[in-house]
Amino acid sequence: MRLSEALDVIRAGVPDSGTVRRIHLICGFTPLHLETFVRARAQLRFPAAKIEIDTGLFGDLEGNVARAAHKSADAALVAIEWADLDARLDLRSAAGWKSETLDDIATQIGERLTRLHSLLRALAAAMPVAVLSPSLPLPPVTHFPPSQSGAFELQLRAAMAGFLERLAADRHLRVVSESELALRSPAAARLDAALLLHAGFPYSIAHADAVADLALACAFPAAPKKGLITDLDDTVWKGILGDAGVSGVSWSLDRRSHGHALYQQMLGSLAQSGVLVGVASKNDPTLVESAFARPDMILKPDQVFPFEAGWGAKSDAVSRILARWNIAADSVVFVDDSPMELAEVAERHPGIECLRFPADKPAAILELLWTLRSLFGKGEIREEDRVRASSLRTAAAIEPAAAGEASEEFLRKVDAKITLDYEMDSGRAFELVNKTNQFNLNGRRFTEAEWRAYFEQPGAFLVTAGYEDRFGPLGKIAVIAGICEGLRCAIDVWVMSCRAFSRRIEFQMLARLFENTRAKALLLRFSPTPRNGPTQECLRRLLGFDPPEGEIELTAEQFRRNCPPLFHTVHQPSRKERQTA
């Protein structure tokens, strides 16, 4: 983005929607164009919000971090440069580059990084923080020629690497990727020495834009896609299975088809991180089964669910997979080598992200793999990610069993256990609230800062439900949050993963809420959305009429009358355990 484009975005502004996104931009230099780009990029990211940027004092990085921790914001972006860690490394100072001071500079930087670490941790306790490590070159302070790294430089880099590693271990502290920054902003074109000396701003325009964009992406990560549907022939492997046979398809260096091995490797890795991987292939199902039984397959059959192999339209296969996963097309990526198949699927499933597998083009395959990482990447892998595919597979397996007898009888026999958790700092709860569409009381989404602020209100509570039955665990799959004042209990958040439907978990959660709060009625803050039909159905059942938008009162008497029989064993912490939590 050019500076004029950024200013155009800012000048265009937004209609006053009442939403504000406040961002701390923390650096030791004059923020100048970095502030402009952060404001413009943030505006593009949050088109309906008014963007407010707080900046600090020149030359006081540590103080700026400390002060920001006491001012609420949706996120903080922290740009560290070598000059902030020791003034002798600042091109605007002329304190001397004496060889005898180098050890002292290294010592000072080590101490300063230790202090900065604790300040950043305090800041991260209040809001998500994206940290940019020094992106500008060290000044030529040592006697070494530029072609050679001396001990001083390596010592500084080691101290910085250790510091960043410690930051990355904290889930609220996110380190901006230096390698991604290097792709977008070449090292030699980052410094604007004239601007630095004249105005105290060290970044070139292009570098300021790249830093702003990446830091915002780190602080406000996009919701990752949930599922990937892949073709097989000339995609997962090279060759047409029906023509070449099971031993004729390949994915190896020897057969000049290694790009397919890399793709399989990526699919396996995505499956491990909780991404649903399904197959839609025009093929003979028994042949597909045999191919996946080959011991050298990198993508294992248990990492794929479901397999849709047959001769019908690809879009029909995709429909069946989406129904099996119970997720919408816009959460899914479809990969195929055929432009025609991609077009057919895109037309039938608007919103699905269609990507062409560029067979025989290694560089383009690698680019595709990076695109997949970008679409599915997440900062943390939870237990729920590990069990997602297996729980769907189990659900499919038990469906015939459930259909064969009265559903109530079936639910009675599955040994369902629900564990209620009152942990306020639940990353999983935050994740569920921001990605669940179908069972969602009102579709409300939260930024991390809004989520934390919500629970700072008096009487705020959070209940997370985990579920397990004799077919296996589903992990934490439902969340209720609200505010209790005396016997008045208002619910602002009520979501449940679609994997947990038809188990009456939602009813059990309300039953426990009535029991624990002794409330005579719950106030449900309901809004219909285009996708929350299952929530509307649940409310209709409990209320006996179509739920109106707004605050709905559900009395304990209404609930008792209309709640279906529940068969779960519920574990919840004792009052003492809850108080400790």
Added chain:
Amino acid sequence: MSEQEIRTRLERCFALTFPQLDPASVPSASASRLAAWDSVAQVSLLTLIGEEFGVEVDFEDFEDATSFTAIESRLREKLD
């Protein structure tokens, strides 16, 4: 680049840097009469001019150019 084109593009730089400025007042704008025209705005304006006209702007050369007419004249010299 014609004189008119230089002027139009320069006016656009001013409009972006000083969004509160009435477009009709741009040709008579000066730092002494425009409160928003401080040293930071001067740097932003000059960077924008450098980007718009594809020239390297030496901040020192333009240090005393604190009105639209002065900047326009300095810019014409640079583009010639």
